[in-house]
Amino acid sequence: xxxEQADNHSxxxxxxxxxxxxxxxxxxxxxxxxxxxxxxxxVLLAVPVMVLAPVLWQRGEPLPATPDYRxxxxxxxxxxxxxxxxxxxxxxxxxxxxGDSVVWGEYVTPQDTLTAHLNRQAAAQQLPNxxxxxxxxxxxxxxxxxxxxxxxxxxxxxxxxxVHCNLLWMSSPERDxxxxxxxxxxxxxxxxxxxxxxxxxxxxxxxxxxNVVDRNVPYLGWARHLRFEYWDGQxxxxxxxxxxxxxxxxxxxxxxxxxxQELRRPPVAWFDQxxxxxxxxxxxxxxxxxxxxxxxxxxxxxxxGNRVFVVVGPLNEHMLxxxxxxxxxxxxxxxxxxxxxxxxxxxxxxxxxxxxxADASHPLSAxxxxxxxxxxxDAAFQRWLQGGExxxxxxxxxxxxxxxxxK
Amino acid sequence: MLFHTWPFxxxxxxxxxxxxxxxxxxFWLHWLLVASYFFYGWWNPLYLGLILYSTLLDYLVVAAxxxxxxxxxxxxxSVVNNLLLLGFFKYAGFVTExxxxxxxxxxxxxxxxxxDVLLPVGISFYTFQSxxxxxxxxxxxxxxxxxxxxxxxxxxxxPQLVAGPIERAKELLPQxxxxxxxxxxxxxxxxxxxxxxxxxxxxxxxxxASYVDPIYATPDRYGASALLLATFxxxxxxxxxxxxxxxxxxxxxxxxxxxxxxNFNNPYLATSLGNFWARWHISLSSWFRDYxxxxxxxxxxxxxxxxxxxFLTMVISGLWHGANWTFVIxxxxxxxxxxxxxxxxxxxxYHHRVPVFVKRLLxxxxxxxxxxxxxxxxLGDAWLILTRICMAPFGFEKGRFIGWSDPxxxxxxxxxxxxxxxxxxVYESRFARLLDTSVVRVVLAVLIILYLxxxxxxxxxxxIYFQF
Numbered sequence: 041x042x043x044e045q046a047d048n049h050s051x052x053x054x055x056x057x058x059x060x061x062x063x064x065x066x067x068x069x070x071x072x073x074x075x076x077x078x079x080x081x082x083v084l085l086a087v088p089v090m091v092l093a094p095v096l097w098q099r100g101e102p103l104p105a106t107p108d109y110r111x112x113x114x115x116x117x118x119x120x121x122x123x124x125x126x127x128x129x130x131x132x133x134x135x136x137x138x139g140d141s142v143v144w145g146e147y148v149t150p151q152d153t154l155t156a157h158l159n160r161q162a163a164a165q166q167l168p169n170x171x172x173x174x175x176x177x178x179x180x181x182x183x184x185x186x187x188x189x190x191x192x193x194x195x196x197x198x199x200x201x202x203v204h205c206n207l208l209w210m211s212s213p214e215r216d217x218x219x220x221x222x223x224x225x226x227x228x229x230x231x232x233x234x235x236x237x238x239x240x241x242x243x244x245x246x247x248x249x250x251n252v253v254d255r256n257v258p259y260l261g262w263a264r265h266l267r268f269e270y271w272d273g274q275x276x277x278x279x280x281x282x283x284x285x286x287x288x289x290x291x292x293x294x295x296x297x298x299x300x301q302e303l304r305r306p307p308v309a310w311f312d313q314x315x316x317x318x319x320x321x322x323x324x325x326x327x328x329x330x331x332x333x334x335x336x337x338x339x340x341x342x343x344x345g346n347r348v349f350v351v352v353g354p355l356n357e358h359m360l361x362x363x364x365x366x367x368x369x370x371x372x373x374x375x376x377x378x379x380x381x382x383x384x385x386x387x388x389x390x391x392x393x394x395x396x397x398a399d400a401s402h403p404l405s406a407x408x409x410x411x412x413x414x415x416x417x418d419a420a421f422q423r424w425l426q427g428g429e430x431x432x433x434x435x436x437x438x439x440x441x442x443x444x445x446x447k
Numbered sequence: 448m449l450f451h452t453w454p455f456x457x458x459x460x461x462x463x464x465x466x467x468x469x470x471x472x473x474f475w476l477h478w479l480l481v482a483s484y485f486f487y488g489w490w491n492p493l494y495l496g497l498i499l500y501s502t503l504l505d506y507l508v509v510a511a512x513x514x515x516x517x518x519x520x521x522x523x524x525s526v527v528n529n530l531l532l533l534g535f536f537k538y539a540g541f542v543t544e545x546x547x548x549x550x551x552x553x554x555x556x557x558x559x560x561x562x563d564v565l566l567p568v569g570i571s572f573y574t575f576q577s578x579x580x581x582x583x584x585x586x587x588x589x590x591x592x593x594x595x596x597x598x599x600x601x602x603x604x605x606p607q608l609v610a611g612p613i614e615r616a617k618e619l620l621p622q623x624x625x626x627x628x629x630x631x632x633x634x635x636x637x638x639x640x641x642x643x644x645x646x647x648x649x650x651x652x653x654x655x656a657s658y659v660d661p662i663y664a665t666p667d668r669y670g671a672s673a674l675l676l677a678t679f680x681x682x683x684x685x686x687x688x689x690x691x692x693x694x695x696x697x698x699x700x701x702x703x704x705x706x707x708x709x710n711f712n713n714p715y716l717a718t719s720l721g722n723f724w725a726r727w728h729i730s731l732s733s734w735f736r737d738y739x740x741x742x743x744x745x746x747x748x749x750x751x752x753x754x755x756x757x758f759l760t761m762v763i764s765g766l767w768h769g770a771n772w773t774f775v776i777x778x779x780x781x782x783x784x785x786x787x788x789x790x791x792x793x794x795x796x797y798h799h800r801v802p803v804f805v806k807r808l809l810x811x812x813x814x815x816x817x818x819x820x821x822x823x824x825x826l827g828d829a830w831l832i833l834t835r836i837c838m839a840p841f842g843f844e845k846g847r848f849i850g851w852s853d854p855x856x857x858x859x860x861x862x863x864x865x866x867x868x869x870x871x872x873v874y875e876s877r878f879a880r881l882l883d884t885s886v887v888r889v890v891l892a893v894l895i896i897l898y899l900x901x902x903x904x905x906x907x908x909x910x911i912y913f914q915f
Contacts, residue, residue, distance in 0.1 A: 068694065069712040070874065074639045074888055076631055081885070082892045089897060249453035263901040276902045277654040280857035288859060 094262035103128055104298045108156040110144055110174040113304050118268040119192045120261030127195040129173035136175050136196055139204030143176025147307045147398040152405035157412035179226030181209045182334040187230030189337050191255040200347045208401045209330040211320040218329045307404050309395045317359050322367040325374050349424045350379055350386035355401055358394040385424045389414050448489040450695040451649055466703055470626045479600050486605035494567045502602045504528055505577045506595050509584050513591045525581040529574040536566055541770030569609030575734055577602050580616040582738055589617045597623050606700040610692050612710040612730035627704025637702030644694030646895045647687040654860055655684035666828050670852030671835045681822045682815045683864050713871045718806040719792040720785045735764050758782040777820040784813050
């Protein structure tokens with residue numbers, strides 16, 4: 041062996057290789073070998089930073105005080121910011137209105153959303169304690185909404201909550217996420233990661249576990265907020281690949297959290313957009329994942345002591361083909377039946393005029409105004425606003441519907 | 448199951464709990480074997496049949512060798528079996544492709560059927576580890592291992608199963624004879640190693656991959672500056688990826704009381720090519736030294752034979768990395784460069800007159816040059832990259848001045864790689880003690896932890912060496 045060992049060629053290993061019989065092999069090629077005391081010091085330094093960073097950041101970054109504030113679209117997946125907005129609305133004793141982009145206001149500015157109209161009309165009617173907060177989140181289908189309420193809306197405990205029920209999520213297996221074909225969808229981090237099984241959700245076990253951890257560690261939520269704040273919602277490495285020479289911590293000129301002028305899509309009626317009536321198949325409620333998640337959300341809120349009021353629809357029935365409309369109406373009746381059976385106050389307004397819809401479910405500004413006015417005139421809603429819990433029966437609802445159609 | 452994923456964390460917690468709970472029983476080894484097989488089967492349970500077959504055969508071969516006078520015959524059975532296994536799963540496609548190309552050149556219309564086999568993860572590592580046992584036993588360097596469970600655990604010990612370090616039987620088997628004494632130092636050392644490895648993989652290797660992958664996927668779309676920087680980035684990517692994996696493997700093993708060998712030792716601070724191989728993938732280079740180079744005659748049969756042995760060893764080493772001519776060329780390039788510089792590297796002038804910094808830079812440039820072939824998808828791509836880079840100083844391509852294009856290399860990434868390189872320079876300088884202070888260690892660890900929690904990778908990349 042001797043002459044081979046002396047041979048300093050490619051196949052010869054230097055002193056860094058462990059010697060036979062040596063009790064303690066070399067540790068490694070860095071000085072990063074921490075003792076127990078040093079590890080303790082690391083924990084003592086890192087943990088306070090991780091606990092304090094989100095708290096201090098909140099103080100340095102106040103939420104805009106604009107009336108009818110809603111989370112800017114670019115921050116739709118910033119659930120840490122969402123939880124801050126929720127906390128503020130609860131502190132302000134506002135009535136929380138939660139739901140998807142119908143509540144958020146896909147085709148209108150923040151001043152023309154359902155909550156904005158409710159606030160204006162309630163103020164005009166001088167209704168006491170009727171301040172509404174827009175806690176809609178773009179793309180928050182019921183499976184996502186259940187995660188949102190469970191993990192990021194805990195400060196809503198005890199607050200009156202209006203939940204919007206958009207039945208469009210139950211219009212097909214794809215929207216219901218019960219189709220066996222894997223697909224990408226909004227807010228995968230909010231949906232149940234393990235149970236119930238979502239056939240359309242294809243994330244790896246590691247990703248699912250990461251999402252579970254993510255929800256439970258506020259620091260991680262704050263770290264994600266940084267992405268939306270500085271890096272267009274991307275991870276820092278990905279952002280630097282697009283902006284190789286830019287300062288990653290430089291804020292732009294625009295006020296980032298302010299959305300007062302934001303209009304996501306042009307406010308055009310559905311038929312002017314070239315949309316045509318559709319033949320949606322509609323799900324069976326017994327097997328619908330989205331319906332199951334919606335029920336879970338309502339029951340969770342009730343178990344937290346929230347007074348819940350549900351607004352079902354109104355969906356754009358003008359955009360449904362006759363057969364599909366019939367199936368939808370049957371489905372809606374089942375939803376109403378469930379709400380009635382569970383003695384949950386609700387309203388199920390008739391469809392708005394066709395030209396007040398921008399697509400299958402989103403009203404335009406005039407539609408929101410009409411909806412707000414109908415809601416404030418609704419007897420069940422008035423009772424609920426005043427603190428009463430008397431739900432309407434299905435018979436009452438039918439009688440009201442007949443009355444409305446006769447008018 | 449990758450080290451930097453949540454399932455591994457849970458797996459490790461469960462395995463560690465069982466490991467400690469069974470420490471006073473004779474079942475701790477069985478537990479370790481079951482855990483290792485579970486770890487391996489996580490990728491594909493079918494792979495388990497393969498590792499079990501390889502392990503059983505080598506175990507029986509050594510048992511037969513122990514009783515037989517025809518030891519060489521039994522050794523050949525083991526070596527041929529392992530090489531056939533490796534050959535079938537790793538090189539069948541390569542051989543078929545080349546035979547078909549030769550047939551086409553000869554005008555023969557007949558073609559070999561394309562084998563449709565999936566390369567089992569880690570096969571190159573555990574077959575080499577198992578083979579070293581039979582060879583060492585044949586040489587009389589180690590006793591026969593009579594316990595199949597112990598031998599199977601040696602072959603499959605999960606921290607080092609899929610990407611090394613390729614441990615020798617004389618080092619690892621004795622550690623499996625009794626339950627290891629796990630000290631507090633083992634636990635803190637293991638955590639330190641794991642943290643550094645995690646940072647190398649998640650923060651550095653995956654980040655570098657985001658820059659390298661698109662450029663090397665379509666090199667014809669990029670200019671010389673981007674190709675040059677992508678090659679530089681790949682040099683660091685593969686180092687961070689593989690050494691990060693090794694650090695984590697060693698950390699996990701260390702926490703369980705097992706000590707695995709150092710596999711990387713700041714290779715980009717090497718002052719000669721020989722020195723580079725003494726610092727890069729040490730467990731593999733020493734394996735090739737002991738089981739290929741020396742059996743071929745080493746440097747005992749004159750300079751020309753030494754060169755030939757060196758060349759063969761490096762080319763085989765290249766082929767070990769993958770079934771592609773690019774890997775063969777990569778090995779050959781290293782062999783040629785080592786042979787060409789061997790004399791100069793041993794001269795008084797080189798040792799004493801050439802500044803260390805210059806030596807390191809020269810070695811790094813040569814290694815990067817070879818990496819082009821290692822990383823390129825084909826020889827054509829490698830040639831394209833090389834010609835573009837070589838013409839770059841003049842700004843010409845095909846006789847036309849094209850100038851330098853913006854490489855769009857993130858400054859942050861450059862800064863991070865530069866910081867690590869600087870750290871390594873200091874570590875191997877007379878100022879090394881600076882890094883050894885508690886303040887530096889603690890601050891670095893805190894920064895690493897905060898970085899990992901704040902800026903996780905958006906990619907969940909597998910380790911590069913898994914494919915070998």
